[in-house]
Amino acid sequence: GDSVTQMEGPVTLSEEAFLTINCTYTATGYPSLFWYVQYPGEGLQLLLKATKADDKGSNKGFEATYRKETTSFHLEKGSVQVSDSAVYFCALSANFGNEKLTFGTGTRLTIIP
């Protein structure tokens, strides 16, 4: 079945550091890929998405590129801020009328001033 493998956390960085959170997936066909963020006490918010190979999703300084050859969708940000502290989830959806999201385990990110 479909699965998402995500970089284990927690990750602690200093403000303005470069961030990479690795994500690889296993799926049949051509899934859509997502990064969701969860702030304390909240539900999930979509951070960015990509629906086909070589697409780059971007939002709030975060980027991720859909790499079919390596089945990866790594999240990057050039300069993190304290407000980026949250839990980040990589997810996939199989498309074709199937709204089910398969999530990775989540990576807790803490940014130190």
Added chain:
Amino acid sequence: KAGVTQTPRYLIKTRGQQVTLSCSPISGHRSVSWYQQTPGQGLQFLFEYFSETQRNKGNFPGRFSGRQFSNSRSEMNVSTLELGDSALYLCASSLPEGGANTEAFFGQGTRLTVV
């Protein structure tokens, strides 16, 4: 535009009881999905409803059930509660178009504690 609303936000129940959680999707959204989030298992898919029909189901026992009404509002029910059912239950709504996935919008969740 109002977001996804889940009620109640917090719930404490005793083992053996049953519970019903409610989700009101974004206006116009016809797909509602439910997820269970626990520290040990992470985010797991429970089921999805589209136009009042269950379209997809995860690997949960029959004690977990759901339904969707004609106005797209959804409820999920858990019977004979167990301690392991303690979790954050998240609802998400979306507007599928022509088979392509669109963004899923999540509610804040219902925190269920079973004692």
